[in-house]
Amino acid sequence: MPDSLVPIAPSYNGHLHTGPTAPTAILMLNLGGPQTADDVGPYLERMFLDRELIPLPFQERLGRFIARRRTPKIQKKYAQIGGGSPIYYWTQRQGQQMVKWLDQISPETAPHRFYIAFRYADPLTADALHQMKADGVRRAVAFTQYPQWSCSTTGASLNELWREILRLGLRDAFAWSLIDRWPTHPAFIEAMAGKICEGLAQFPPAERDSVLLLFSAHSLPLSVVERGDAYPQEVAATVQAVMQRLDFSHEFLLAYQSEIKPFKWLGPSTEQVIRKLGAQRRRNVLIVPIAFTSDHIETLHEIDIEFAELAREVGIANFKRAPALNDDPRFARALAQIVAEHLRGNRLYSTQYKLRCPGCQNPMCRTLLSPAKDIGCAEGSPAAEGQLSAA
């Protein structure tokens, strides 16, 4: 948890670039979150106006209407978790640690600078691009902070990146490559396994062996699953890799949370699973957020407040949550390692990136403007998909 959630002005990187070499930019893509109560409205509006996330009929009018209607309710939730989302705070700390490690393990591409591009909150993509330009960046890596691909998350962030580059006339400014997924990268899995061990330590020793690990990922509308989105497969792969790392020490389940009506969503629903575990008189449950790398409203409110209360109601004696990766140094090292392998691999993106969903209707998808061809990149990279040995 951050000591303070006071909004911090985007300062990007701790150390100054003084050498003769242009910095290598690592653009960290994520959802973002409102830092104050006043930010909630614009945040929800951007979200409900994004038809790559939530396609609505009469998007402009209905999106604004839904956002306005939900704002007070969501403001109240943020008030209960300290006033705002900590995602900017955590991403900054992750970025700072990551570039420090990167300068050590990849001196040939140093100095490294990180930039943050949130999809629905400050700093937005345009802020990051302006700062990159001001810093004299040429070579840039767009690094999704969602371990598993979904068109709703990484896809929407990348599409926004290409749109903003064109809008700002920055097509020739940077040479890009992408880390578009890393669901089973061994260093990420190692960090996740560590968080689960920390979670297990919260249980009374005598109960620890009987803990059920309830992996929970943000759900996806079934329409997106049916379009062929890779997310369910990749989330499941992460779960399996973590359990293998733990030697299948505990029983586990995978469920999905945060469905929004009236769509049909991928199940089983975490909320329903908690109810049913209560009915089965399960005493010990450790919930493990598996598709997001920082604390956010779905961990701090939905899990820690709403699900914890539900668990009490249905009689689960010990309901705990594995800590989010946040500023865990193992995770920052994992991020650095993923980037270092990517830079060494000289590939533009993963093998999967160019594969549009079979049901895709969005001509924007799977674009790559200004590929980093000049530095000898080739297409298709297995690097970030986890099969490379640890550096």
Added chain:
Amino acid sequence: MPDSLVPIAPSYNGHLHTGPTAPTAILMLNLGGPQTADDVGPYLERMFLDRELIPLPFQERLGRFIARRRTPKIQKKYAQIGGGSPIYYWTQRQGQQMVKWLDQISPETAPHRFYIAFRYADPLTADALHQMKADGVRRAVAFTQYPQWSCSTTGASLNELWREILRLGLRDAFAWSLIDRWPTHPAFIEAMAGKICEGLAQFPPAERDSVLLLFSAHSLPLSVVERGDAYPQEVAATVQAVMQRLDFSHEFLLAYQSEIKPFKWLGPSTEQVIRKLGAQRRRNVLIVPIAFTSDHIETLHEIDIEFAELAREVGIANFKRAPALNDDPRFARALAQIVAEHLRGNRLYSTQYKLRCPGCQNPMCRTLLSPAKDIGCAEGSPAAEGQLSAA
């Protein structure tokens, strides 16, 4: 493909047990299939009367009605693939090779005999149990031939096993342990990767790099997914493990086939994906059956005839199928290795076996009658879940 589909009388094992030691029985659990046109009716009737597979209102009457109505249509399909299902033929060959290997790599538990228990076709569970009794078996391993757990497949087979043991008064006859899942066992993954390479070799060399690997598994009703069935997670884990083994050499998708109306099933649907790949002008598709280890009507008819015709219609120039594992010696060795590790591991079942689905309503589930305690077994086995190194 078998040379002949003439029904073979269940003879179980090639070599006779002559030594002083009672044989270790490996009971291979699978769906089964009708070997002749006359077998189709009883096969479908068993299937539609099984409420662990397809819960129906008025199961007895409606099940028989649906089975009778579907019989001529399904008979026609079997006629088109040579008259019957080859699953008995292939399971026999797999079993023969498996016990030969087992006697070599696990001499301490030799001799090994395999028995086949199909859920809906001969030989049924009772046939296998009678034969085991006649052979003087004491120690028995129930070995599911479905790599990934589902309550509809492995669960239903095991529940039938316990019911039949009780019905036949054989509770004290055998001491049991279970291999209830093996979705990412390295030897299985190795064999699968080999089959994909054989599949790729069917494409013109110039086209080979652009082949899309379309993994296809039997679909599951969404109601079963929502109950918390492990199948989608484990199928996805198999796909990821195979792709890692192949170094993510090709683009891939996971889809689900064989939905039966009027239920809602897990998607994306293989059929719909093929249509959409055609619309995207995809030229080269290799379909890879990933949740079944022998040829059966879903490979020989649904894929090789129906989907192949659809692929032609929608303009996919090269639509091929990876061969099923069938009697591939790598696969028989994998089966032997999985059993040998299980026997050495001295565990009764996987860590996941005793975890009932959160939405489970079936008091029969996750039973183990007559556990092999006398041979020093402990509960919970990671062995068959794939994290053990190759023997």
